[in-house]
Amino acid sequence: MQLASTIRGTRYAFGSVKEVLAKANPPKSGDDLAGVSARDAVERVAARAVLADLTLRELRENPVVPYERDELTRLVEDELDDQAYRAVAHLTVGQFREWLLDIETTGPTLRAVAPGLTPEMAAAVSKLMSNFDLMTVGSKCQVVVRANNTLGLPGRLSSRCQPNHPTDDVEGILASAREGLSYGCGDAVIGINPATDTAHSTAEILRAIDDLLKRNAVPTQHCVLSHVTVQMKALELGCPMDLMFQSVAGTEDANKAFGISAALLDDAWALMKQKGTAKGPNRMYFETGQGSALSSQAHHGADQVTIEARAYGLARRYKPFLVNTVVGFIGPEYLEDGPQISRAALEDHFMGKLLGLPMGCDACFTYHASMTQDELESLKVLLGTAGCTFLMSLPVGDDIMLNYQSTSFHDIPTLRRLLNKRATPEFDAWMDERGIWRGDGPGPKFGDVSAVR
């Protein structure tokens, strides 16, 4: 295995595959904070030159956290589809990039190869790709999932309706949810981040949303994003729950800081198969985001893109209905500005799709990051063009509980018009029946909350 390259006569040598992966990464403030980034642009290219010549087999043999040290590494290694792996193991990362971009490499083939890829492979190839490369391959990937409706079909753009409230006032949550539905938002999920992390309040919110969806016969799913243990207790209380949520990270130690393990998620998934109220078969919802492992000092010296891909390696075990990278929420110490947040969003979408996940993105910023509203709007177009499965949606994009800026109820119909996209087929039919959206544009009841009682 060759871990050195020469640029204009200067030789660059690297100590490990992990170091090559980190230094090949595009600039991210989080990698600087971790002290793992390239010292300048030339060293970055030198690392990419080394990476381009490594084979996928070498990446499998050199996970960024050792097998003995980390349950995520073990899960990925033990469950890898051998036949799919053998089809690509001999390719170098550079060759793999070209194969992915080839017009002849189509969605069904990518779907076949996904179970043979490790997260490190997806992360590695992303580092050799430009934003357009990431979008080109991301848009080819076929990931279609089903709960109460069918998400991820070609030509579709879905959204999570996120009617959060700082004190979990159920009437306030319902007002935002109804408004969102009247703009055609919420076909991925009506998902509420609760202010109070208790089984009782989780159950109370779920019952209220369940009533709303039943009363209006809305073909979608509901979810309250409390801790998985709290949701499990809420399920035992006998409340409806279409999707079960958990934040996941890319190392065993980082997940420990989240209060979870693979064993706990196994239990949660088993409980959902038994008691979950969506038709299925997909019943889980995960959120991720670059930098979360570093924030708990659990990154093992690896870069944040590679660690992020490893979170997808865990998520795919549970055949989720939704995986959402909350890309700009973590703050400027991990993703400093508009270009870094945009790049991370496209990387995460690409890596998740390549690994076979229904990837959505919370395109967002906190008010201390250097990103403008126009940059955020542009990012939503990039994501929609890349085939992103779903975005968020809130009143004016403003989360009044979590204090950050995301996608708005008005943005989703705007994007559908601009990009010629539709909601999920079931939800699209519901909107037509209610007069909210007809064909490719607003119907007579668009934005009119009387369409949703």
Place this chain on the structure above:
Amino acid sequence: MSSLREELGSSDPLPPVPALPPIPPPPARVYSPRPEKSGFAAEAARHTTALVGIGHVGTRYATDVVLQFQAELAVAHAAVSAELPDAWAEQHGFIGLRSRVTSHREFLLRPDLGRRLDEASLELVRTRCQRGVDVQIIVADGLSAVACMQTGKALHDAVAAACTARGLTVGTPVAARFARVWLEDEIGQEVGAKVAMILLGERPGLGTGDGLSAYVVFEPKLGKTDGDRNMISNIHQRGIVPDDAAARLAALAQAMIAQRCSGVTLDLGRLGEVTGGRGYRAPQVRQRLVGS
């Protein structure tokens, strides 16, 4: 190609424009919809500060909504980019301290440096601060120097009075610049306080750059984590008012000293009703910022 060009001829590529009568102004759409026009907006406003019932033009916002939104965004960004003037601490009766951060950009990118005092400040704490107190209060800029300058002094004095009223001794007033929450650990450790309490500007939300948060920790020392802390956020005139927050914070400090712990292990018991739980946050009232 030439036959294609032949076929297209030399006529104008687009048909003539239609006749253009005077365009009537669209109906007034306002940020706060009039109750007589939208019962929903009025009803929703009783339960949420989310901007619902705002209508739409095509699929986009009305001009009034755009302006209101931009004003709220500008307020948040202005709060983040403001810096605490060097002289502010002394002018308000505090000993001025600095973290190891040397610029505003570094402050945003290096939380680790914002958690430690620079050499000169460490010396100031060692030579000028009273040791062995029950409660060391630290006022700080955090992510909104605007909030610190607006409410920091008043909140400090209210908390100090509330602690004294409960029989607790309070340390020398200090104010820190470019400070993160965990800076309270080093300061509290140096003065040997039983409880450290940092009052600092919180990350602004849309239209709200003036909230302070308070983080309280028992037996402060380097290495404490978030799970060791209790906090109260949204302290300002439209959220939890400083006097109310001060009463809650003094009660928290006394409970920590009595139970010899803080954070997730602190039993709030009946105190929960006073302090509002481990991380109480009052709802934020939305203000119209753009007036005529």
